[in-house]
Amino acid sequence: MKLFDIAHSRTGDKGNISNISVIVYDQKDYDLVRDHLTAERVKDHFKGIVHGDVVRYEAPSLGALNFVMQDALGGGVTRSLALDAHGKCLASALLAMEIPGET
Known part of the structure; x- marks a missing residue:
C-alpha cells in the first residue's frame, strides 16, 4: 500500500533543512x-535530493513521526533553482512511498 492510504503529513523548511511529519x-x-x-x-x-543527515523523531501519542533532513533544499528555499522541491512537494513524494500492508 502507499503511505498516503494510512497517513497524512505536515511540512516546514528553514534554510537548507526540510522537516516532514507523517501522521497516521x-x-x-x-x-x-x-x-x-x-x-x-x-x-x-x-x-x-537530501545530501545530509536524516533524523527521525517519534511522537507516539500523536501517531506521528517527524523527519528532519539536513542539506535538503538545494542551498535553501531562497537560493535553490528548483521550482518547488520544498516542503509540500517532498511530503507528497514521501507519502507515495510503498509500505507493506497488514496481512
Missing part, C-alpha cells in the same frame, strides 16, 4: 508506519 489517520497504524518508515529508508527515498 488511525492510531492502530502507528506501529506499522514506525517499523517501516526509518530514517535510513527516508534518506534512500530522497537519494539525490
Whole structure:
C-alpha cells in the first residue's frame, strides 16, 4: 500500500533543512508506519535530493513521526533553482512511498 492510504503529513523548511511529519489517520497504524518508515529508508527515498543527515523523531501519542533532513533544499528555499522541491512537494513524494500492508 502507499503511505498516503494510512497517513497524512505536515511540512516546514528553514534554510537548507526540510522537516516532514507523517501522521497516521488511525492510531492502530502507528506501529506499522514506525517499523517501516526509518530514517535510513527516508534518506534512500530522497537519494539525490537530501545530501545530509536524516533524523527521525517519534511522537507516539500523536501517531506521528517527524523527519528532519539536513542539506535538503538545494542551498535553501531562497537560493535553490528548483521550482518547488520544498516542503509540500517532498511530503507528497514521501507519502507515495510503498509500505507493506497488514496481512
